[in-house]
Amino acid sequence: MQQPAYIRQTLVALRTIAWKETHRYLRIWMQTLLPPAMTMTLYFVIFGNLIGRRIGPMDGYSYMQFIAPGIIMMSVITNSYSNVVSSFFGAKFQKHIEEILVSPTPNYTILLGYLSGGVGRGLLTGLIVTIIATWFTDLRIHNLWITISVVFLTSVLFSLGGFINAIFARKFDDISIVPTFVLTPLTYLGGVFYSIKLLPESWYHVSLANPILYMVNAFRYGILGASDISIGQAYLIICLFIAALGTFSLFLLKRGVGLRT
Amino acid sequence: MQALSLRNLNKTYAGNVVALRDVNLEVAPGEFFGLLGPNGAGKSTIIGIVSSLVRKSGGSVEVFGHDIDREPWEAKTNLGLVPQEFNFNGFETVQQIVLNQAGYYGIPRREANEHARRYLRELGLWGKRNAVSRTLSGGMKRRLMIARALIHEPRLLILDEPTAGVDIELRRSMWQFLRKINGEGTTIILTTHYLEEAESLCRNIAIIDDGRIIENTNVRELLRSLKTQSFILDIRNDVRDLPTLEDFHMVPLDDGTLEVEVNSDQSLSELFRQLTDVGVEVVSMKNKANRLEELFVRLVEQGGSSGAATVES
Numbered sequence: 121m122q123q124p125a126y127i128r129q130t131l132v133a134l135r136t137i138a139w140k141e142t143h144r145y146l147r148i149w150m151q152t153l154l155p156p157a158m159t160m161t162l163y164f165v166i167f168g169n170l171i172g173r174r175i176g177p178m179d180g181y182s183y184m185q186f187i188a189p190g191i192i193m194m195s196v197i198t199n200s201y202s203n204v205v206s207s208f209f210g211a212k213f214q215k216h217i218e219e220i221l222v223s224p225t226p227n228y229t230i231l232l233g234y235l236s237g238g239v240g241r242g243l244l245t246g247l248i249v250t251i252i253a254t255w256f257t258d259l260r261i262h263n264l265w266i267t268i269s270v271v272f273l274t275s276v277l278f279s280l281g282g283f284i285n286a287i288f289a290r291k292f293d294d295i296s297i298v299p300t301f302v303l304t305p306l307t308y309l310g311g312v313f314y315s316i317k318l319l320p321e322s323w324y325h326v327s328l329a330n331p332i333l334y335m336v337n338a339f340r341y342g343i344l345g346a347s348d349i350s351i352g353q354a355y356l357i358i359c360l361f362i363a364a365l366g367t368f369s370l371f372l373l374k375r376g377v378g379l380r381t
Numbered sequence: 382m383q384a385l386s387l388r389n390l391n392k393t394y395a396g397n398v399v400a401l402r403d404v405n406l407e408v409a410p411g412e413f414f415g416l417l418g419p420n421g422a423g424k425s426t427i428i429g430i431v432s433s434l435v436r437k438s439g440g441s442v443e444v445f446g447h448d449i450d451r452e453p454w455e456a457k458t459n460l461g462l463v464p465q466e467f468n469f470n471g472f473e474t475v476q477q478i479v480l481n482q483a484g485y486y487g488i489p490r491r492e493a494n495e496h497a498r499r500y501l502r503e504l505g506l507w508g509k510r511n512a513v514s515r516t517l518s519g520g521m522k523r524r525l526m527i528a529r530a531l532i533h534e535p536r537l538l539i540l541d542e543p544t545a546g547v548d549i550e551l552r553r554s555m556w557q558f559l560r561k562i563n564g565e566g567t568t569i570i571l572t573t574h575y576l577e578e579a580e581s582l583c584r585n586i587a588i589i590d591d592g593r594i595i596e597n598t599n600v601r602e603l604l605r606s607l608k609t610q611s612f613i614l615d616i617r618n619d620v621r622d623l624p625t626l627e628d629f630h631m632v633p634l635d636d637g638t639l640e641v642e643v644n645s646d647q648s649l650s651e652l653f654r655q656l657t658d659v660g661v662e663v664v665s666m667k668n669k670a671n672r673l674e675e676l677f678v679r680l681v682e683q684g685g686s687s688g689a690a691t692v693e694s
Contacts, residue, residue: 126454129487136484215468219478219529222432223485224457381394381435 133225137233138240145203145241152203152241153248156195160249163191164256167313179315179346184257189340190312193274195249197307197332198299200242200275204234204282205295212286217379227373231283231366238279239272246271259343266351267342273358274335278303280365287369287378306332311340316348331357382446384410384537384568385431390440392426392592400426402592404440408570408585410536413563415583415600416572417677423592424572425465428541432462444537458486461535463526465542471515475506475525478514479532486533493532500528503558520551527555531562538562539570544578556582576677588677611669612649614639617662624659626652640669 145152164184172183179186211217220230253259261267281298289295310332316324327333328349338354341347347354372378390404401423408414418424429435431442433449441448447455469478476497483493501507504524509517514525523543530538540559544552552575559582563569573579579586580600588596596603616637623633629652632640643652656663 125487128489129454129458132487132489133485136481140481211470214470215466216470218434218464218468219482220485221434222457222460222462223482224454224487225485226454376436380433381429 129224130226130229133220133223134229134233134236137220137225137230138236141203141207141234141237142240144207145237152199153245156199156245157248157252160191160195161252163187164253168256179317179344181344181346182257185259185344186315186340187313188253188257188259189343190310190336192246192249192253193271193336193339194307194312196242196246196271196275197278197303197335199245200238200278201282201285201299201303203241204238204279205286205289205299206282207237208234208283208286209289209292209295212289212378213292221379227370230373231369234283235276235279238282239275242275242279243271246275261343262345263342265342267339270335270338270342270354270358273355273362274339277335277358277362277365280362280369283369284365284372287372289378306330307336309333310336311348312336331361334358382410383407383443384412384445385570386441386443387427387431388441390427390430390442391438392423392430392435393438400592401430401437404589404592404594406587406594406597408537408568410445410568411563411566412568412570412585413560413583414568414570415579415586416570416589417576417579417586418572418589422589424589425541426592427589428462428464428539428570428572431539432460433457458533459536461530461533461538463523463530463538463540463543465545467522467526469514469522469525469529472513474511474513475501475517475528476510478525479529482529483532488533496532496534497528500531504528505554520547523547524555527558531567535567537568537570541572542574543571544573544575552578609642609644612641612643612666613669614641614656614666615664616656617664618660623661626655626659629655637664 168184168187172187175183177183177186208217211220250259281303285295285298309327310330311327316327316333319327334349334354334357337347337349338351338358341351385406385408387404387406390401390406391399392401393399404423404427406427416424416427426435430437431444431449433453441450442456443449444456445459447459449456473481479497479501480490480493483496484490488496497510498507501510504527506521506524506528509521514522517525523546527540527543530540543559544555547555556578559569559571569582571579571582583600585599586596586603587594613634616639619636621633623631623639625631628647630642634640641652643649653663
């Protein structure tokens with residue numbers, strides 16, 4: 121193999137897929153960026169402002185301050201996942217994924233290209249929701265490195281989840297099952313709106329099995345400096361999930377599951 | 382080194398559906414090669430395997446000497462594919478589609494722009510470069526797929542039914558374009574239902590039926606093996622009063638139309654002489670089917686060749 125030609129092809133292909141994916145969610149911003157901004161604003165108004173005033177402080181912070189990191193993380197998780205699952209399944213459904221499959225683009229480049237779209241949309245949505253959050257509460261970053269690294273890694277993880285979902289999906293219904301019946305409940309029960317210390321002991325331990333709890337709390341630690349769990353444990357869990365889902369995605373691409381007959 | 386080499390290629394789909402049975406095929410560089418066969422014969426499966434969209438069950442495939450399993454990068458770099466179904470993003474513009482495809486092959490943007498300009502112009506799509514692809518007509522969509530497949534200037538271009546649903550005028554302009562790029566050195570493999578197309582364009586053809594290659598030969602040699610041709614004659618006389626001819630078998634079709642069989646050792650001059658002798662005035666004449674079509678039907682009906690002998694009639 122001619123190494124320079126291979127490297128050039130891989131880099132140009134990665135840039136092409138990444139730009140195509142970015143262009144896609146920016147072109148349809150009314151469907152991709154505006155809805156999370158609207159929904160999260162309502163969360164801040166209803167839960168943070170109206171109900172939150174009656175709830176009082178949580179872990180030493182106002183309720184609005186407490187839920188803001190969780191709501192930002194919720195939008196990152198949902199948008200990273202839904203960007204990749206809808207884009208990759210759409211490409212499968214319309215068969216234009218074949219444009220890439222017949223080309224010499226390596227599988228890892230295909231995966232990285234689609235992840236870049238999911239991560240880009242997840243982070244951009246997170247930024248928009250963060251800006252909205254600052255209208256409602258005072259957010260000061262406790263640890264910038266933890267904040268950025270946790271949000272980035274979480275976005276990568278859920279982009280991988282969306283990718284795997286898209287590979288197995290055969291119809292449009294299949295791409296909404298996981299977000300509706302798995303992702304949303306786990307996010308709501310992942311300590312976005314409450315500290316798990318408030319739960320009875322048995323539910324406290326059940327909650328520890330929820331991976332989203334670690335991401336929400338690690339992110340909350342980055343912003344507020346408060347967390348229900350150990351940050352090191354959170355990084356370990358996120359990285360293990362990324363490694364497992366990334367390896368599985370590459371395995372599926374190599375086998376051509378859902379893509380090649 | 383062959384442009385394409387298939388050895389003992391087998392494919393069995395889920396449910397034990399056998400699509401290919403030990404297919405062996407070689408296509409030389411610079412060739413304009415036709416792959417013919419009835420629906421479901423295995424043509425698209427072969428193309429799918431070569432382009433890595435279908436997983437083979439056995440055998441090997443080489444593109445310009447590069448095995449698609451061991452050297453997929455090199456094999457794919459040399460290959461361009463025009464699939465049967467439209468498979469581009471209907472929300473992207475014509476130019477985005479071809480430029481993205483160039484990107485997947487690692488072509489830098491400046492070079493990709495030059496290629497896009499060249500092929501979109503040559504295929505009459507330059508004026509539509511900013512049009513969203515789903516708004517194009519069927520013929521334009523076909524041409525877009527050809528432009529997209531050529532954007533990285535592959536050495537081997539495979540076209541799966543490229544002129545399906547395209548009007549005659551456009552089909553002929555596409556033939557002209559394909560002849561041109563073949564003349565410039567691109568090896569072309571074409572599957573088509575229009576046997577006139579294969580006869581006009583291809584030097585060699587393979588006929589596949591039920592997953593097996595039943596004929597693989599030069600088009601001229603194959604046509605030479607056609608011992609009988611049928612012609613339709615429009616005549617001024619009433620076919621009910623028609624005398625029989627000594628050397629030709631005639632079948633009346635309707636009031637003013639006859640079907641006549643002419644063997645390869647007979648001539649049309651002789652036919653016309655005998656018709657004139659019995660007072661039949663011929664207004665016009667045409668082939669009943671194109672010659673390759675006659676051969677094709679006979680080969681497929683008889684389950685292939687035990688060579689040219691089977692096409693003699």
